[in-house]
Amino acid sequence: MIGKFATAIVGAALLAGCAADRDVVTEAPPQPTVTSAPVVGKPAPTPAATDPAPSLRVTGQLTQGGFIRGTASRGVRSVTLDGEPLRVADDGSFFAAFDRDADLDHTLVAIFANKRIERRIAITARDWDIERVNVARRPGGMTDAFWRIREPEWKRIVAARAEDTGATGWKQEFLWPATGRISGMFGSQRIYQGEPGSYHSGIDIAGGEGTTYVAPADGVVVLATPEPFSLEGYLLIIDHGNGLNSAFLHNSAILVREGETVKRGQPIGRIGASGRATGPHLHWSIKWRDARLDPILFTGPM
Template structure:
């Protein structure tokens, strides 16, 4: 895609929700360039009663709008199906592959000082809390928005990079790292409800962790905060302050790690911001 094409695409992508008139109501209206870690927004054909992605049910809003997104390791083809009273409409989607970089990290793979058994015991409880938070559907409408970066600073770690901790290969990097100074503001990247806020407690890896539900299954997680100023259940507007950047949990310096997920798929935050 050329620079001009990309600008046009972003302009269309950020204003799509303001254009409710679609030329052909019997077909899917789709906006976006589906790729690994990316998204597609659209509107179902008129009369649609159920939407499926690769055979699995997907939610859509009462106005017919929806968002679907694709995992870092998504297969090259997906099929979107609208089921209505007169039959089904299939839309084949080509998901562009990405080349993921190798990133070397000068830190141990596990948090120092915690024996493996103790880490495993704590971790199962933490993962249960994260899973329960991500299962909440708050009805927030942030999934319709072009997102903003939740902190100001250079990007110091990209989504999808395979990390090698002092020579030991680990899981790929699940979010975007923003190297903001300690104490600088963390803001909501889009409208959303706070579904998890570790305000007084620390997660072993994430430290003071906050998770927002943006609706239709789209979630943001923000890690390593020095301080969080929000409580669970609070509905936030895009740009509203959440807390302060820090280095709690497993972090070698102050930064904000921002990750996005949609129904278990891990997404590239870079593709959700204009």
């Protein structure tokens, strides 16, 4: 795993000098001058005299489960990744991420008043830990009885992850919430006689029951379950803003309340084995919009 991680870091470091990443800058075509048509809608803003030359800077972890952080110069009108609009903060910074199973070729486009900067973002494929086992997958599917319990839990998770709190932790370097042996890697998967099981959606950090862990980045608590959920146990979800959030599963105790603002490094919960867990550990997962991400790419090596 160390090798894989190093590759990802190198990939990111090379971004600035990658030939495939050269800006493709095209001037907007000249617009015909129309003097008699009525003015409809808002007039297009003209670039302020003080706006710098349009530019786009991007760094990140250019691999599946990774992310980009970028900054567009002042005067940017929009930034899209593969046609999907990204949220651009007042200082021009933005964030986007790549699902575990994301395609490898992406296109980032920034539109300015009279320039369009297009950049190809190539990410690397990961070599996931896939274990093929010669046993049948357990009869899948949820029973009606289980779904009656599960559906309201699932709806609360979906609603919490959709909350938009305006937190700005997405701009920060992330801390490890706890240190300890990593007992489960993000993305690992079992294949049962050719039939894939669901992959591991987070990273597991083994730790003693009751060990305190901290917020990896600033955020707002969007879910802190007062009673254990059937799978996640006591579940804590922190919104880091801009569509990025962290979930912490199997807590023995949650130390913060819904709506509370937390700071990077602040104690937020205690490790446990509540819900479906074989022993005390912290399962930490990160999502951006619908993409599942690898926490180790946010923190660097422990």
